[in-house]
Amino acid sequence: MALKVLVTAKRVEDPESKIKVRPDGGGIVTDGVNYKMNPFDEIAVEEALRLKEKHGGEVVVASIGGDRSVTEIRAALAMGADRGVLVKHDGPLDPVVVSALLAKVCEAEKPDLVILGKQSIDDDQNQAGQYLAARLGRPQATFASKKESLESEAEAKKEPGLRLGADGKTIQVVREIDGGIETLELRLPAVVTTDLRLNKPRFASLPGIMKAKKKPVQEIAATSLGVDLTPKVVLKKLAEPPARKGGVRVADVEELWKKLHDEAKAL
Amino acid sequence: MSNVLIVAEQHQGALRKATLHAVAAGRELAQRTGGKLHVALLGAGVKGLAAGLTRHGAEVHVADAAVLEKPVAEAHAPVVVAIAKATRATFVGAAATAYGKDLLPRAAALLDAGMATEVLSFGGDGAQVTFRRPMWAGNVLAEVEIASAVKVFTVRPTEFAASAPDAAGSVVDEPVSVDAGGLQTRHVSFEEVKSARPELTEARVIVSGGRGTKGDFKPIEALADLLGAAVGATRAAVDAGWVPNDMQVGQTGKVVAPELYIAAGISGAIQHLAGMKGSKIIVAVNKDEEAPVFQIADYGLVGDLFKVLPELGQKLAPK
Amino acid sequence: MIQRTLFREEHELFRATVRKFIDREIRPYHHQWEKDGVVPRELWLKAGEAGLLCCTIPEEYGGLGLDYLFDVVVFEELARSGFTGPGSGFMVHADLVATYIRSFGTEEQKQTWLPRMVKGEAIGALGMTEPHAGSDLKNVRTRAVIDGDSYVINGQKVFISNGQLCDVIVLATKTATDVGASGITLFLVDASLPGFKRGRALPKLGMKAQDTSELFFEDLRVPASAMLGQEGGGFGIMMTKLAQERLAQTIRSAAVAEEVISYTVDYVAQREAFGKTIGDFQNTQFKLAELKTEVVIGRVFTDRCIQLFMDGQLDAVDAAMAKMWLSNLHCKVVDECLQFFGGWGYMWEYPIARAYVDARVVKIAGGAIEVMKHIIGRSLFEGKIAKKPAKSRSSAQNGKQVMPESGT
Numbered sequence: 001m002a003l004k005v006l007v008t009a010k011r012v013e014d015p016e017s018k019i020k021v022r023p024d025g026g027g028i029v030t031d032g033v034n035y036k037m038n039p040f041d042e043i044a045v046e047e048a049l050r051l052k053e054k055h056g057g058e059v060v061v062a063s064i065g066g067d068r069s070v071t072e073i074r075a076a077l078a079m080g081a082d083r084g085v086l087v088k089h090d091g092p093l094d095p096v097v098v099s100a101l102l103a104k105v106c107e108a109e110k111p112d113l114v115i116l117g118k119q120s121i122d123d124d125q126n127q128a129g130q131y132l133a134a135r136l137g138r139p140q141a142t143f144a145s146k147k148e149s150l151e152s153e154a155e156a157k158k159e160p161g162l163r164l165g166a167d168g169k170t171i172q173v174v175r176e177i178d179g180g181i182e183t184l185e186l187r188l189p190a191v192v193t194t195d196l197r198l199n200k201p202r203f204a205s206l207p208g209i210m211k212a213k214k215k216p217v218q219e220i221a222a223t224s225l226g227v228d229l230t231p232k233v234v235l236k237k238l239a240e241p242p243a244r245k246g247g248v249r250v251a252d253v254e255e256l257w258k259k260l261h262d263e264a265k266a267l
Numbered sequence: 268m269s270n271v272l273i274v275a276e277q278h279q280g281a282l283r284k285a286t287l288h289a290v291a292a293g294r295e296l297a298q299r300t301g302g303k304l305h306v307a308l309l310g311a312g313v314k315g316l317a318a319g320l321t322r323h324g325a326e327v328h329v330a331d332a333a334v335l336e337k338p339v340a341e342a343h344a345p346v347v348v349a350i351a352k353a354t355r356a357t358f359v360g361a362a363a364t365a366y367g368k369d370l371l372p373r374a375a376a377l378l379d380a381g382m383a384t385e386v387l388s389f390g391g392d393g394a395q396v397t398f399r400r401p402m403w404a405g406n407v408l409a410e411v412e413i414a415s416a417v418k419v420f421t422v423r424p425t426e427f428a429a430s431a432p433d434a435a436g437s438v439v440d441e442p443v444s445v446d447a448g449g450l451q452t453r454h455v456s457f458e459e460v461k462s463a464r465p466e467l468t469e470a471r472v473i474v475s476g477g478r479g480t481k482g483d484f485k486p487i488e489a490l491a492d493l494l495g496a497a498v499g500a501t502r503a504a505v506d507a508g509w510v511p512n513d514m515q516v517g518q519t520g521k522v523v524a525p526e527l528y529i530a531a532g533i534s535g536a537i538q539h540l541a542g543m544k545g546s547k548i549i550v551a552v553n554k555d556e557e558a559p560v561f562q563i564a565d566y567g568l569v570g571d572l573f574k575v576l577p578e579l580g581q582k583l584a585p586k
Numbered sequence: 587m588i589q590r591t592l593f594r595e596e597h598e599l600f601r602a603t604v605r606k607f608i609d610r611e612i613r614p615y616h617h618q619w620e621k622d623g624v625v626p627r628e629l630w631l632k633a634g635e636a637g638l639l640c641c642t643i644p645e646e647y648g649g650l651g652l653d654y655l656f657d658v659v660v661f662e663e664l665a666r667s668g669f670t671g672p673g674s675g676f677m678v679h680a681d682l683v684a685t686y687i688r689s690f691g692t693e694e695q696k697q698t699w700l701p702r703m704v705k706g707e708a709i710g711a712l713g714m715t716e717p718h719a720g721s722d723l724k725n726v727r728t729r730a731v732i733d734g735d736s737y738v739i740n741g742q743k744v745f746i747s748n749g750q751l752c753d754v755i756v757l758a759t760k761t762a763t764d765v766g767a768s769g770i771t772l773f774l775v776d777a778s779l780p781g782f783k784r785g786r787a788l789p790k791l792g793m794k795a796q797d798t799s800e801l802f803f804e805d806l807r808v809p810a811s812a813m814l815g816q817e818g819g820g821f822g823i824m825m826t827k828l829a830q831e832r833l834a835q836t837i838r839s840a841a842v843a844e845e846v847i848s849y850t851v852d853y854v855a856q857r858e859a860f861g862k863t864i865g866d867f868q869n870t871q872f873k874l875a876e877l878k879t880e881v882v883i884g885r886v887f888t889d890r891c892i893q894l895f896m897d898g899q900l901d902a903v904d905a906a907m908a909k910m911w912l913s914n915l916h917c918k919v920v921d922e923c924l925q926f927f928g929g930w931g932y933m934w935e936y937p938i939a940r941a942y943v944d945a946r947v948v949k950i951a952g953g954a955i956e957v958m959k960h961i962i963g964r965s966l967f968e969g970k971i972a973k974k975p976a977k978s979r980s981s982a983q984n985g986k987q988v989m990p991e992s993g994t
Contacts, residue, residue: 015518019406028407032587036602075599095372096381096415123402125384130340130372139341139451142369150513172455176466177365179278183455184339190451196521197466197513203606206637209599210650230414232381236397237410244544247565253578256550259566266472266527266548267494267583478935507935508617537856559856 001168002057005048006111007081008102009063009072010038012122025237037072040117042079043194046201047144048115049080050160055168057112058082062105064098066090070217077212078204084215085109089222094123094231099131104225106136111189113162113171118143118193125233129193139186141173143195147181150200161198269300269357269394274347274374275308275320275327276338276366282316285362288424290323292386295427296358300394304436305354309343311336317438324434328354332443337454338366342445344373350441351378351417358396360386363421365469375419382419383411387426404522405545425526425547467516470497472527473546475516477501477539479532479553479572482509486576487531493583499523501539517542531572535560552576588882592889597655600637604663607636616669619795623787624750625671627709633676634706640680643688648701654896657681658837665841668937670944671795673838678747679703681834682827683710686756687774690815690823695774699754711752713743713775713801714824720745721954723758724767724821728803730759737761737773737813739781739806745951749799750787753777757803758824761817770820773812781806792943828953829905833895835952836908839916840888843881846941847874850923857928864926873926877919884912903965910958913948920945 013019014034022029037045048059061076063069064087073084087101106114119126126142133140146161148154163172165185173192175182186192204212222229250256260267273293276283290306297304306325308317311334317327330346347370351359359374361367363385375382383398390410391397398420402409413419467473472494476487478501491498499516500509516523517539524545531552533539536559543549544563551564552575561567568575593601611632619625633639641656643649650656657680664673684703687696687710702708719725728741739759746752755775762769775782785800815823851874854865864870891908894900920942924931931938949955 013403015404019403021407028403071595071599074595075602078599078603094381096376099376119384121404124400124404125382126368127372127375127382127384130369131376133341134344134373134376140369140373141452142340143365151511170453175365176469177369178283178469180457180459182457185453185455187451196468200610203603203610203636204599205603205635206600206641206650206652206656209596209603209637210652212599213596232413232415233383234412234414235409236412238402239408239410241401241405241408241544244549244563246562247549247567249561249567249569251568252570253568253575253582256566256568256575257579257582260527260548260550261582264548264565503935506613506617508614512614535856537852557858559858 001055001164003051003055003113003164003168004058004060004109004111005051006060006062006106006109006114007041007044007048007076008116008128009041009045009061009076010117010120011035011063011065011069011072012038012120015121021238021240025239027235027238035068035071037075038117038120040119040121040194040196041072042117042201043196043198044115044117045076045079045081046199047160047162047194049202050158050199051113051162051164052080053158054160055164060085060109060111062087062102064089064093064101064222073217074212075204077215077217078209079202080208082215084217086217086219087222087225088219089229091229092231092235094233095125095127095131096232097227097229098128099135100227101222101225102128102132103135104227106132113188114191116191116193118195126193129191133191136189136191138190140191140193141175141184141186142193143175143177144173144192145176145181145195145197146199147174150197155200158199158202162192268302270302270305270355271297271300271358271360272305272307272351272354272356273325274359274361274367274371275306275316276362276364277308277310277313277316280312280316282319283362283364283366284429285364285367285424287323287429288427289360289362289367289422290320290325291427291430292389292422293358293360294324294430296360296389296396299389299396300357302357303354305350305356307347307350307441309335309346319432321436321438322432322434323430323436325436326354326439327436328439328441330441330443332445334445334447334450335443337457338370339450339452339454340370340373341450341452342447343370344377345445346441346443347371347374348377349444353441356417358418358420360420360422362424364424367421371419371421378417378419380415380417380419381413383413384421386420386422401545405524406541423524425524464491465495465497467497467499467514467521467523470523470525472496472529473499473516473523473525473543474529474531474576475499475501475533475543476504476510476531476572477533478503479534480504480509482507483573484510486573490529490576490580493580497525499543501533501536503536530560530564531576533560534558535563588886590885590889592892593655593659597659600656601659601663603636604638604660607633607638608663608667608669612667612669612672616671616795619671623789623794624797625675625795627751629672630706630709630751632706633672634704639676639706640684640700640704643684643700643704647688647696648704654892658892661834661837662841665838666845668842668845668941668944669795670793674793674796675748677834677838678712679710682712682831683754683756685827685830686772686814686823689827690772691774692811694811695814699774703754708753709748709751711746711748711755713746713755713757715743715745717742717744721957723824724770726758726760726770728757728759730761730771730773732761732810733807735810736807737810739773739775739803739808741803742785743801745788746799746801747796749801750784750797755801756814758820765818767821768818771817772814772820772823773808774814775803775806775808775812779806779808792940792946829900829902830895832905832909832953833891833900835948836888836891836905836912839912839948840881840884842941842945843884843912843916843919846919846923846938847878847881849937850874850926854926870926873922877922880915881919884915888912903962906953906958906961909953910955910962913955916948917945
């Protein structure tokens, strides 16, 4: 019941770097900023590796971006993925373009399952997975999580949160939604996006990092895929969020309660 | 003249509160563009909710069918698309709830439309609407344009005051042609989780503790339980081993934007503030009146959290 | 900003791994290890599995045979984290003990110990210092006396890092007395042998999670095959490794100094007093400007020494200068930066407090400042001062501080 899983590894700004808007509002300051793999994608890679460890198969990691994006592909290969695909594109991207490019990669790779991070921590759009599922005409399960906590035995044993059906044709996904836990069963091929509590990604061991150097990475020019590369979501202007101003001091709990309950209606 | 379609959300027969905030956003847009406000209501046995929605000045399109009983994106998306086309909607929006975030992008793809997630406000002039939304975990406020004919969006409910039922509308029954047998998604189960605390990044209220707790999080947890809130912590508390990693709110932990954030015994290091400054209302309780957190708190109380939090709890649930 | 040019992509990938490892496996527990006074074995095994230990050991001995920069990444990230329990423990294990075995061990010794050290299954310690002999290593008294095809060892060591858990010790002994340095012989001692007794872990001013111990050897019998290198060759062996030992500590001090300045700047930028932030005061900016400049100079020097070392060209004098200057800078930075934290700087929960107490030993251990100065000073006058007469044995016996040829 080997599974071919395609995962994404987007190169994003390291959240520990200070993100500052350029004075012209046209972008962010990139000087001195470090980059890493989108943390939600890391969770996707981890989940794919667990499925491969349990059921056999192949994990292919795709990234879309400039030359440097290959570093994140290597990071995923270092974790244990088998092959990489870099779709090279230096221009601006949006979920519309990303999903179109990924759909082309899926046409070629024909994966049984595509796992993406639910959102990337730069644009925080949370769309690419859903768009891809629609383009492929396949079912989707977003914000995949796990019933067991990240401190549980099951997690320590690296159990996958996604459960492959006995016949290998379906996958069950647990989702944390508003008010509770939902379980969906999707017919493969399907698209799943990951949420924080799905797993704790392994770190690439040093042996893994060195092995990764020999794993194949295919480079494809985005322009060669016959996709319209014009983003539909266009950044007009960036600004720092307005500084929060201090509010009022309250003298005691009575006053705080009045403010919260009567004025702000927060309680 | 651009029509607006808002996708309502219901859960087990009741309208989700967030829908009224999305309707408010829809009304704002409709007014600006001179278009008509439509609301789509999908589900099974939900016709009774339509009347209430009409009072927000909307033409309510009810798609009522067994196949739509569960909020499965694969089934709901084509229905939303059909209604969007039928109403010639230029704008299609919903609240940025789990349902909205799951469903709208799929519908957007089927509409060949661009989409803006978690919009905080609209910009631009008249019919030329731009969308302001957070990027880089709220460190940047972006104004974006959507270049497609149809523009899809979700709104952060806390940024739009709920719409008031002060107008009149109408109800339209929409035929549903989704073939249940053709669906590739099966809804297996939904378990309501009451006892566990909400996830930090989705919680409406968060009570957080820092150094000032000296390791004793009981007052924090007790208040959180009364409020149905999530419990957060600062990096200092995590490093000291008082609470687990996943409770850390901050630049290197989780970034949260609840309606109410109560920071108890937290001085307000920049690293922590970065993780919670998107909160609608911040309350700070700290013994040190010079603590930096007071600079960004909407309501600040200089006091001992071990006295203040239980007192506040008393107000909520008088014994 | 002067960019570092030493590292390639795989080093940076590894750096990300090491940081994650520290965050996940060390950060939540270090405060407990400080209370226990020791880092548990589980951590060593996890570190071994992740590949953090002994990166340069060749593949035929269970390692990955990678370049020194991978070790550097581990030392730097542990130093930056401030978690000196594993920080100093791993450094001794990988940079000193494993290096000695790899460079001077017999095939059998290498096969016996190195694969286990890479995995973290065997923990290494360096047994050199004794209660009365630190810098003046020639004066060690631990005796190894030949008896048939084994040696019987008697003596004690003090201030031994990893002392509580170590499985193998590179032990400096005297096989011949009255001949000074050429009487020193190194042995690879298996800690499970009878006659080896661990003394207590010594309570220290700082580095509280590092188990620094007394070790006792009472009629400990080792096979002759446990000798590391030649009989009487111990001192010479130690000399060849000094530059490397000093470099590792330089690397640590450079990373700590950078990190301390970084979080001090973060703190003063938001801490308020007298109507402005501490960072607004000219004194703060001037002081930090001076310290930052010196730290950058230290970084450039350190990276140059790393490159020279990898090219086999780092000499003892350069290494001594690096160790001396960066150790002094390390201590100066933690002291001056602590001041900016005010009362909070004195509180254990603030990293600067731990950094302050952990720093002090760097001017002493692994090559005291005075010894470094002696090495550098002497090198200035090589060939320029007439040779002194050979030192008489009587002055050594009188216990006078005889200037070491080169000390540790």
